[in-house]
Amino acid sequence: MNTPEQSQLGKASAYIDQYDASLLFPIPREGKRAEIGVTGTPPFFGADLWTAFELSWLNLRGKPQVALAHITVPCESPNIVESKSFKLYLNSFNNTRFADAREVRERIRADLNAVVGTGVGIQTLGPELFDREPVHELDGLNLDRLDVECIHYQPAPELLFAEFDEPPVEETLTSNLLKSNCLVTGQPDWGSVQIRYAGPQINQEGLLQYLVSFRNHNEFHEQCVERIFMDIWTRCKPLKLSVYARYTRRGGLDINPFRTSHPQALPSSVRTARQ
Structure with a gap:
């Protein structure tokens, strides 16, 4: 292997x-x-x-x-x-x-x-x-507007929680603060992420702090997105969930993983301004 x-x-x-x-x-x-x-x-x-x-x-x-x-x-x-x-x-x-x-x-x-x-x-x-070839930012409500304290720089899924006693919602949230590092070299990987879900409302401050917690984490792009998906899926229990990240290019290549709980069309591969 x-x-x-x-x-x-x-x-x-x-x-x-x-x-x-x-x-x-x-x-x-x-x-x-x-x-x-x-x-x-x-x-x-x-x-x-x-x-x-x-x-x-x-x-x-x-x-x-x-x-x-x-x-x-x-x-x-x-x-x-x-x-x-x-x-x-x-x-x-x-x-x-x-x-x-x-x-x-x-x-x-x-x-x-x-x-x-x-x-x-x-x-x-x-x-x-x-x-x-168009340039367009990820659609959704930008979590980066929130003035949160960030102290975790390794994945901290315990920051994720949802309002299970409140009526369910359907929303799309984005952040440009996703950063992780290459699994082998430790070089920085910069990305933007879009999270679409339906179900118990996810606490936005906790979600932003959770995304920031990847900052010093060493893992490939595909693995980071699957980790984000599974942590939200397990802790917040949405009825539907999609996670889409667009990472800046390195060596003339960009990688943009998309994971969804339900079959649907893939998003259009439209680059963001940073890409």
Whole structure:
């Protein structure tokens, strides 16, 4: 079983510029899920929405081509792909000739399917479509308006509570104060998070303090979002819950996990201003 420590994270790496699918490094989801009480089928659906901003290759005449790629990895996949390995893999396209963007897209799809263990979605956008890529902040009531005291900087689920004796509500809450660190290198990961739920009203001050408590926590993006989902799901007992985080890019990649308790369409992959 691959572990994060066995990946290229935090290590000097050669930048291979000829196509090499072996650079992709899978990491099983099950180990970190077991830490948050998820064994067997998870109580959530969703996907990890990746954006690749540094995708380039050569056409058959040797002329460089550039594109953006939106990649969807279902959370049902047994593995995630470690992000530095994905960066190195995409770099390996730089001096490789392909007939067209479709060939590049299908090559990436096939390689990722083999690594994560399920079918991924991929869309590539050429330069003629770049100006159609919108920027929009997450919709919802911003928790950051609250003047709260914050003293916890490791996940503190005990800060979460809901008003079980009051009528249920349905609301969408957001924060730009989500920060965690890479599981291996400790480098900071900055994000914004949106929480939609229906059920007992969640105390907003406690929720904001809880989100801030991830500030010094070392875990991958996907794992942080699943931890947030499970803590809210367990402690506040909503009837419905969705957690969506958009993290700033690193190495030309951003990762935006979405988890929901009920089947629904994935959110549009629209970047925030910080991304």
